[in-house]
Amino acid sequence: MQPNIQRPAVESNRGFQVWWQMTRPHTLTASFVPVLLGTALALKYGKFHAGLFIAMLIASLLIQAATNMFNEYFDFKRGLDNEHSVGIGGTIVRDGIKPKTVLNLAFGFYGIALLLGVYICANSSWWLAIVGLICMAIGYFYTGGPYPIAYTPFGELFSGFFMGMLIILISFFIQTGTVNSTSILVSVPSMVLVGEIMLSNNIRDLDGDKENGRKTVAILLGKKRAIYLLAGMFTFSYLWVLALIIAGITPAWVALVIISAPKAIKATKGFIENTVPIKMAPAMKATAQTNTIFGFLLAVGIFIGHFFS
Numbered sequence: 001m002q003p004n005i006q007r008p009a010v011e012s013n014r015g016f017q018v019w020w021q022m023t024r025p026h027t028l029t030a031s032f033v034p035v036l037l038g039t040a041l042a043l044k045y046g047k048f049h050a051g052l053f054i055a056m057l058i059a060s061l062l063i064q065a066a067t068n069m070f071n072e073y074f075d076f077k078r079g080l081d082n083e084h085s086v087g088i089g090g091t092i093v094r095d096g097i098k099p100k101t102v103l104n105l106a107f108g109f110y111g112i113a114l115l116l117g118v119y120i121c122a123n124s125s126w127w128l129a130i131v132g133l134i135c136m137a138i139g140y141f142y143t144g145g146p147y148p149i150a151y152t153p154f155g156e157l158f159s160g161f162f163m164g165m166l167i168i169l170i171s172f173f174i175q176t177g178t179v180n181s182t183s184i185l186v187s188v189p190s191m192v193l194v195g196e197i198m199l200s201n202n203i204r205d206l207d208g209d210k211e212n213g214r215k216t217v218a219i220l221l222g223k224k225r226a227i228y229l230l231a232g233m234f235t236f237s238y239l240w241v242l243a244l245i246i247a248g249i250t251p252a253w254v255a256l257v258i259i260s261a262p263k264a265i266k267a268t269k270g271f272i273e274n275t276v277p278i279k280m281a282p283a284m285k286a287t288a289q290t291n292t293i294f295g296f297l298l299a300v301g302i303f304i305g306h307f308f309s
Contacts, residue, residue, distance in 0.1 A: 022072065022102065023065035026288060030163055030194050031060035033295035037190060038171025040299040041183050043306050047175040052123055056171050059116040059132075062109040064163070067139035069106035071150070073099055074143040078212075110136055124174040131170065138162050151214040155202065160195030182249055186298070189237035193291040196233050200287035203227065203271055204280040227271045230287070234264040237294065251305025260293035 035057045042048065076092045076099055092099050117132045138158055142149045149158050168187040169179050202209065202218035203226050210219050218226040241257050244250040263286045270283025 022069060022097070022105075024068040026285065027068060027197070028061055028064055029288070029292040029295075030197060031064040031167065032057065033292055033299070034164055034167035034187075034190055034194075035060050035171045037186070037295055037299040037302070038168040038183065039175060040302045041168070041172050041186060042175035043303065045176050049123070049175060052120060052174045053171075055116045055119050056174060059113040059120070060167055062113040062116075063136060063139055066106040066109035066113070067142060069102050069109070070140055071143040073103045073106065074148065110139075120174055124177065128170065128174070131166070135162050135166065150198075151209075151216070153215055153217045153220055156195035156198045156217055159198045160191040160193075164191035164194035185244060185249055186302070189240045189298070190291075190295055192233050192237050192240075193294055196230060197284075197288050197291055199226065199230055199233070200267065200271070200284040203230065204277050204284050208277070223271075223275075227268065230271065231268045234268065234290070238264075241298065250302060251308070253304045253308070254298050254301030256297040256301045257294045259297055260290050263287075263290040263293060 035053070039048065039053050072092060092102060113132075113136070117129065121128050121132075138149070139162075141147075142155070142158065149155055165184075165187040168190055169183055172183040173179050199217065202216040203223060206216075206218045206223055206226070209216055217229070221229060238257065238261065241250070241254055245252050245255060267283045267286035267290060270286060271280055274280045274283065
């Protein structure tokens with residue numbers, strides 16, 4: 001049942017801010033960084049197609065933004081969001097945007113992404129059309145459909161694989177025409193850290209999700225063990241990069257990722273020390289920032305390594 005709420009009119013001077021907030025811009029780096037990383041890996045082979053890079057970047061951002069809008073729409077339709085909910089865009093319950101408008105805009109973003117996908121496929125491989133359609137379907141069914149992925153213990157796995165690893169591999173493939181072991185191995189920590197963004201969200205929303213019948217990993221483990229898992233995933237990501245350096249798979253410059261460690265520590269401590277959802281929001285933000293800084297520095301380290309190898 002939908003909540004009975006009064007939708008205030010959107011103030012004209014807040015118009016752009018409202019529409020921008022609907023995309024949940026703080027999450028968009030989860031799409032930007034993997035594209036950058038996949039492209040940086042391709043430079044080792046002297047491959048760079050600016051048009052494909054820009055098209056892939058915009059398509060990924062649009063699919064991510066649309067996924068956020070689907071989340072906003074379906075959570076509202078299921079009565080999960082209200083004007084006091086933490087961590088939502090709030091365009092429907094607080095800013096008065098009609099639910100149908102949010103849904104139509106999300107599909108509009110998907111339409112533009114499809115057109116960009118045609119350009120990408122025409123300049124690389126049409127097999128990517130299948131991969132792209134699967135990614136878009138996952139974005140929709142993450143919170144849409146009768147059995148949303150986000151309501152299951154597999155949310156972190158799906159988001160990490162499709163938004164982390166797969167975007168890197170596609171970005172690498174459209175530049176080089178192949179996928180190799182290096183691109184797969186380097187994409188692993190990105191997969192883990194993107195999954196952590198979802199895990200941090202589920203830790204913050206644990207009590208509310210439990211009341212609404214969700215079965216997330218955080219609920220199944222309990223808050224304490226979920227935080228241990230979060231810390232373990234952070235640790236794994238840094239150790240994985242160290243292993244890549246020792247094995248000679250990546251240049252030593254990628255050790256720059258250690259600069260992001262304070263954010264990971266802040267995120268972990270934030271969840272340990274707070275129990276109220278709104279007070280855990282900074283910890284969730286720090287988790288997303290860890291992914292952004294880690295991935296960006298990993299790409300920079302790889303890029304620098306091309307000039308000193």
